Amino acid sequence: MLPTIHLLEQTDFPDIQRDRLDSLQVNLGYLCNQSCVHCHVNAGPTRRELMSRETVELLLEVLRVKEIAELDITGGAPEMNPNFRYLVEQARELGVRVIDRCNLSILLEPGYDYLAGFLAEQQVTITASLPCYSENNVDAQRGKGVFSKSIEALQLLNKLGYGKGAGLQLNLVYNPVGPFLPPPQQQLKADYSEQLARDFGIVFDELFTITNMPISRFGSMLLSRNEFDSYMCLLRSNYSAANLGAVMCRNLISVDWQGYLYDCDFNQMLELPLHAQAPTGGAVQPKRHLRDLLHDDFVGQPIKVGEHCYGCTAGQGSSCGGALD
Numbered sequence: 113m114l115p116t117i118h119l120l121e122q123t124d125f126p127d128i129q130r131d132r133l134d135s136l137q138v139n140l141g142y143l144c145n146q147s148c149v150h151c152h153v154n155a156g157p158t159r160r161e162l163m164s165r166e167t168v169e170l171l172l173e174v175l176r177v178k179e180i181a182e183l184d185i186t187g188g189a190p191e192m193n194p195n196f197r198y199l200v201e202q203a204r205e206l207g208v209r210v211i212d213r214c215n216l217s218i219l220l221e222p223g224y225d226y227l228a229g230f231l232a233e234q235q236v237t238i239t240a241s242l243p244c245y246s247e248n249n250v251d252a253q254r255g256k257g258v259f260s261k262s263i264e265a266l267q268l269l270n271k272l273g274y275g276k277g278a279g280l281q282l283n284l285v286y287n288p289v290g291p292f293l294p295p296p297q298q299q300l301k302a303d304y305s306e307q308l309a310r311d312f313g314i315v316f317d318e319l320f321t322i323t324n325m326p327i328s329r330f331g332s333m334l335l336s337r338n339e340f341d342s343y344m345c346l347l348r349s350n351y352s353a354a355n356l357g358a359v360m361c362r363n364l365i366s367v368d369w370q371g372y373l374y375d376c377d378f379n380q381m382l383e384l385p386l387h388a389q390a391p392t393g394g395a396v397q398p399k400r401h402l403r404d405l406l407h408d409d410f411v412g413q414p415i416k417v418g419e420h421c422y423g424c425t426a427g428q429g430s431s432c433g434g435a436l437d
Contacts, residue, residue: 137377144159
């Protein structure tokens with residue numbers, strides 16, 4: 113795989129600082145039942161990096177002590193971590209809103225037949241990747257047969273009450289299948305709603321459009337096709353300063369499977385750790401850990417930026433919660 117970090121570190125992207133910490137986005141590991149072309153964490157069936165029970169316990173302590181409102185769980189397929197069920201149950205007991213970044217097909221894998229019912233019982237918000245309502249486009253990006261499994265999983269979730277206003281929120285995520293920006297989010301949501309309801313009887317709450325980042329597998333693909341420079345030009349030429357105030361890194365900290373902290377999930381994959389002053393005002397520390405969050409939330413500290421940050425501020429903007437404007 114061709115790395116892109118050397119093309120992204122030097123940047124003229126504006127300086128931004130942290131605001132109040134509202135959400136922890138936690139990567140439980142890179143093990144996944146799929147290997148998607150656009151995956152920025154290079155997850156797959158052969159990965160073995162998984163968050164330990166000890167780190168999960170520390171994570172729960174941070175949620176409790178800092179009274180953090182939201183736990184956004186990612187992977188890989190986060191459900192494949194043996195500690196997933198325990199983490200969800202304990203976080204919900206604390207009154208924390210839990211989001212599961214679900215690839216849908218995991219709900220149908222042998223040994224995970226309990227999962228859909230468990231998520232409903234715990235009132236977990238499901239944010240599920242469905243990069244298109246076209247079978248050909250989805251299978252090209254995520255693997256043969258993934259579209260039909262995704263549809264079956266969505267129908268199962270609907271039967272449990274997800275997406276039907278019963279307090280069980282079901283959100284879908286769109287990623288472009290190539291080096292271009294997502295279309296307007298609201299119009300695309302209308303298209304998804306019409307197509308999925310008509311063809312499969314599926315309903316959902318929100319559609320989030322997320323710009324592909326020029327890192328990991330997608331970045332490597334751009335380099336191999338000599339499209340990296342043109343894609344970066346697209347992102348930079350569509351930069352909107354109005355999106356700076358709403359970028360997710362202002363109110364979110366990303367946590368890797370070992371418990372180390374990053375300004376966002378993309379910086380995590382680029383191995384650009386969160387740098388912040390020690391709680392006593394001492395020197396900048398090279399790498400911060402979950403245990404540091406027991407004493408500080410880094411409000412007002414600078415966020416580590418790079419050329420890839422133009423992906424979050426281009427056009428309508430992009431975050432893990434979809435478009436920014």
